[in-house]
Amino acid sequence: MxxxxxxxxxxxxxxxxxxxxxxxxxxxxxxxxxxxxxxxxxxxxxxxxxxxxxxxxxxxxxxxxxxxxxxxxxxxxxxxxxxxxxxxxxxxxxxxxxxxxxxxxxxxxxxxxxxxxxxxxxxGDTMQSDALLDATETLRVSVDTGRTVIADLIRQHHATQSEIRESLTTVRALSLKMRGHLGEIEDIRRYTDLLAINARIRIAGLGKNTGLEVIAEEIRALATQTGGLAQNLNVELNEMDRLVGDDLMARVSTQKRSDDARAQELQDSFEKLSRHMALLNDFQAALIAEVHRRSDAMRAPLNTLCGSIxxxxxxxxxxxxxxxxxxxxxxxxxxxxxxxxxxxxxxxxxxxxxxxxxxxxxxxxQQRAAHRGEAAATAPKIELF
Amino acid sequence: MKTVMVVDDSPTILMSMEAILMRAGYGVVKADSGEAALRVLHGGGRPNLVITDLNMHAMNGIDLVRSLRQLPQTRFTPILMLTTESSLDKRQEARSAGATGWIVKPVQPDDLIAVVKQMVPGA
Known part of the structure; x- marks a missing residue:
């Protein structure tokens, strides 16, 4: 020192x-x-x-x-x-x-x-970039398209199911109609059988070797053949009714329930996707707004710092x-x-x-005031002439 | 972009003024002395507003105001004195020299910007 x-x-x-x-x-x-x-x-x-x-x-x-x-x-x-x-x-x-x-x-x-x-x-640039906006728009369009396609498929499926059921119903109606015809055939067989019996009785009255026995026999054979055919048809119709009524209709109904459930799941998935996309958009907008808000909030103390410095x-x-x-x-x-x-x-x-x-x-x-030991006077800090 | 020229021999003031004005959307030209400010103006600078300190080492703020009023490009440019000086005599001297306003340091940025916007609207 x-x-x-x-x-x-x-x-x-x-x-x-x-x-x-x-x-x-x-x-x-x-x-x-x-x-x-x-x-x-x-x-x-x-x-x-x-x-x-x-x-x-x-x-x-x-x-x-x-x-x-x-x-x-x-x-x-x-x-x-x-x-x-x-x-x-x-x-x-x-x-x-x-x-x-x-x-x-x-x-x-x-x-x-x-x-x-x-x-x-x-x-801000990233959130509002063309690439992101394009991707978001593409996703939105894809989801909308998917929803539309699924809805169309479901509609078409329902229509097809309905057509199949209508066809099956028609088949069953035809089956019933054919059973009606079978009844008519049975009536014809019975009538033919009666004709054959009557013929044999008349032939018996005329005596033998009239040549009519052959015709009577043919009529009886025709009646027997018609009866057999009607019986076969009846058996086949029963089988068809069983197939159409029990199996096919049951399968169609089961498939419909399963398809409806899957279609609903798919539809729900697309709905969720759509909702989540909307949420993402909301989050994106909220994020941008929050970032801007906080950025503005940071400016105020920095501005104060610029003044205080x-x-x-x-x-x-x-x-x-x-x-x-x-x-x-x-x-x-x-x-x-x-x-x-x-x-x-x-x-x-x-x-x-x-x-x-x-x-x-x-x-x-304040220097002058401190020098004199007085309180500082309050002169205007800003004055425009 | 509207431009403000800030003249002060304190680097702190130059930095803070630049930050405040730029944040408000103004372009800023800094000069650390009256002579430097005149060199910029002679080089073709045409600020929309000049903010100058009063007490500087070589050319003081009032002399700078007088010089600026002699230049064609700053004859009618608003000039604000930004100074720690608060005496009424000095204010009157600056007014007579051609200053437009008087601001005592330290000034709050919002108050400064309000005055600057009044002088130079549309930043």
């Missing part, structure tokens, strides 16, 4: 002890421990009877006495310059660091915003004012110490003048 103070102190030109137009003795050379033997250029210095510092000027032999204690105080006052310089250095560091921090915070925040904005744009510039200006004030105080101390060394009049500017000058240089109302 001492080394630094010494270094900073040397930055300022060493105040000189001047005696009229005479020699100049550097203040640094007048330190109490060295004053007794120091000399510079054509001047000479030596210790007085009481140990005081005496600076002699060769031309007019006038000398100037400074007590060592006074000299120590002067040196102490002069060293304030180094102290102030260190403080100013710290203030400068604070300004630089807050400047860097503010830029960093704002930069990071804007980068985050940029990323979020990019993400929002990407989500201006504190750094305001703080920097206040610190610059403090730094200027420190310089002023430092210069004032130098002036005071020079006045002591030169036994001259006090410097023109008093500390009150310094304070007044500082007050005039403030740019912020």
């Amino acid at each position: 001492l080394a630094l103070l010494s270094r900073l102190f040397r930055r300022r030109p060493a105040p000189l002890v001047e005696e009229d137009q005479g020699a100049k003795v550097a203040l640094a050379d007048l330190a109490p421990q060295t004053a007794n033997v120091s000399a510079q250029d054509d001047a000479d210095t030596h210790a007085g009877p009481q140990g005081e510092i005496i600076a002699l000027t060769p031309r007019d032999s006038r000398f100037h006495r400074i007590h060592p204690h006074t000299m120590a105080l002067v040196e102490e006052m002069q060293s304030y310059a180094g102290f102030v310089e260190i403080m100013q250095h710290h203030l400068s560091n604070v300004c630089t660091e807050t400047q860097d921090a503010a830029e960093n915070i704002l930069g990071q925040a804007l980068e985050i915003e940029g990323s979020v904005t990019g993400l929002v744009r990407h989500v 201006q504190f750094q510039d305001v703080a920097r200006q206040q610190l610059e004012q403090v730094s200027r004030a420190l310089s002023m105080i430092s210069d004032h101390f130098v002036s005071l110490s020079n006045a002591i060394i030169n036994e001259g009049a006090p410097p023109d500017s008093s500390i009150a003048t310094c304070l007044s000058s500082i007050l005039e240089n403030y740019v912020m109302e």
Whole structure:
């Protein structure tokens, strides 16, 4: 610290002890421990009877006495310059660091915003991209087409089932009709049989070898043959009725129930697909809306941050004012110490003048108010001329 | 796109102003001194609005306003002073030099944008 103070102190030109137009003795050379033997250029210095510092000027032999204690105080006052310089250095560091921090915070925040904005744009673009819209539309059309096709198939199936049932009913009706015809055939057989019996009776009355026995026999054979045929037809009709009525109708009914159940399942699947597609569309729209909403919500605090970050510039200006004030105080101390060394009049500017000058240089109302110990006045922050 | 020129020797203010204005849909030209602003304008820049700091190291804001009023492309361009300075004398000086308005830092972005939109509608 001492080394630094010494270094900073040397930055300022060493105040000189001047005696009229005479020699100049550097203040640094007048330190109490060295004053007794120091000399510079054509001047000479030596210790007085009481140990005081005496600076002699060769031309007019006038000398100037400074007590060592006074000299120590002067040196102490002069060293304030180094102290102030260190403080100013710290203030400068604070300004630089807050400047860097503010830029960093704002930069990071804007980068985050940029990323979020990019993400929002990407989500929006993707959700509303031609490819996705085409795929969604294609899927919707496919589902609609599927539903229509399934409905048509079911309708056609029902129609076919109905036609089959109608055909089977017709077959059963024909079967009944044929049974009616069979009855008529049976009647004819019975009648033919009676005719054959009657013929044989008449033949018997006419006697043998009339040749009519053959006809009677043929009629009887015809009746027998017709009866056999009718019986066969009856058996076959019964079998057909069984096949149509019991087997085919039962199978058609069972198949219809099974087909109806499957068709219903298929229809339900398409309905679900359609509903889920609608849900997906709703989710998609909700997602886009939520992403936009949150993006907008993020903008508000970022906007506030952009406003708040201006504190750094305001703080920097206040610190610059403090730094200027420190310089002023430092210069004032130098002036005071020079006045002591030169036994001259006090410097023109008093500390009150310094304070007044500082007050005039403030740019912020709160600085002026704080300086005066008053509450800050409320001037309009925005004024359009 | 409407363009706003921001003149300030504080990088923090330039960054924050750029972010606020761009978010509101304005194009932004930044200059870190009055001289830099004049160079941009001499190079053909035609901003729709100028926002300038008052206390800058070389050319101060009021001198810049006077210079801008001499240039044909900014003779009638609105100029807002954005500054920590709050004294009435300075405001009057800026007004006499040709400034259009006075805004004290720090300013809320919404308030700033409201004024900017008033000066430059239709961003």
